[in-house]
Amino acid sequence: MPQQHEITAWLEDADLTPDQIEEFTRLVTLHEDTVIPARPDYGTPDYSSADYADEDTAAWIAALEIVEGTFDLEARGKALLAARADAQQGAIMAVLAGNEEAPTARAAAVSRPWLRKQIGK
Secondary structure, eight states: OOOHHHHHHHTTTOOOOHHHHHHHHHHHHHHHHHTGGGSTTTTSTTOOGGGGHHHHHHHHHHHHHHHHTOOOHHHHHHHHHHHHHHHHHHHHHHHHTTOOHHHHHHHHTOOHHHHHHHTTO
C-alpha cells in the first residue's frame, strides 16, 4: 500500500475533494496490490521497482485523471499508435541512412526480421 505521505506529496498541487483523494488512494492501492505482484520478476532478486517507474507513474497519472474526470483512454490509444509508427518509421529511415540493423531494431523495439522485411531484404 502506498504510504500516505507519498500520496500527499504526489497530490500536492491537485485541487481534490476528500472523496476524490480517497478514491485516488483506493485506485493506487489497488494497483500496488494487484498489478505489481503480477509482474514476472516480482519477488525475485532481480526485481527493481525502478525498472517499472514509468509504468507506475502512468498508473498514478491515470488514477488522478479518473478522479478528476479528465481521463481519455482513446487519446492514450492514439498516442500509443502514433509513437509505435514513429519508432517503426524512424528505424526504417535510420537503416536506410546507413545505421546497423540489429542495434537500430533494438532501440526502436522492433524485431530485426520485421525491419529487414520493411527495407526489402
